[in-house]
Amino acid sequence: MVRFLERHRPRPRAAGRTVAVLAVLMVLSGCAATTEPEPTTASSSDGPAPSASPETTPAPEPTTVDPEASAEANLPVFRRVVEDVWGSGDRAAGRAYIDALVTAGFDKAQMELTPDTSTVGNPAESIQFSVRWGDDCLIGQVGPATGEPLSTVVPVLVEGRCLVGETRPIDW
Structure with missing residues (x-):
């Protein structure tokens, strides 16, 4: 043995x-994808079909700015505007983002925008724009270098600005 x-x-x-x-x-x-079980239909011989549990629908995103709310609370509106412009034919035009943000209710006087062309006249690899909101900044970035549009809330810089570097006048 x-x-x-x-x-x-x-x-x-x-x-x-x-x-x-x-x-x-x-x-x-643990990483494997799980799938929802498919609902089964009860045949007439099985008795009454079980009632479906009510689905919760997410609250609709706000469509206009709430001046009394925080920058974070207004981020969904900012993000929706950025994504709408990104999905349009004006996705490379900085002015289109500013105009759309103004239409949504953001204050143009609190905005900053980087140039949408390089120093040699080529389209910019990315465009940044911001809205100062009290002590915070709503910032968006779009362009070929970013892939999908990005938006976030960050604190105001020490200088009182939102964007670092050269910005262009918003004088229209």
């Missing part, structure tokens, strides 16, 4: 590999 156990005893190296493989499988199983 002892000889049998010695011949069939797992080798430490193989046992270590087995444990490592099992650990990897456990981690990967």
Whole structure:
């Protein structure tokens, strides 16, 4: 019996590999996509169909600025405006973002905008624009270098501005 156990005893190296493989499988199983079970329809012989649980619908995003709310509370409006302009034919025009933000209710006097062309006249790799909101800034960035439009809220810079570097006048 002892000889049998010695011949069939797992080798430490193989046992270590087995444990490592099992650990990897456990981690990967936690990453596996889960799917919702498909609803089943009850046949007439099964009795009445169970009632569906009510689905919660998310609250609609605000469509205009709330001057009494925080910058963070107004971020969904800012983000929606940025995404709407990004989806239009004016996606590379800084003025289009400013005009759309004004239409949504943001104060043009509190805005900053970087140039939408480079110093040699080529389209900018990215355009940044901002709205100062008290001690915070709503900032958007779009362009080929960013891929999708980005928007966030950050504190005002020490100089009282939102954007670093050269900005262009918003004089229209």
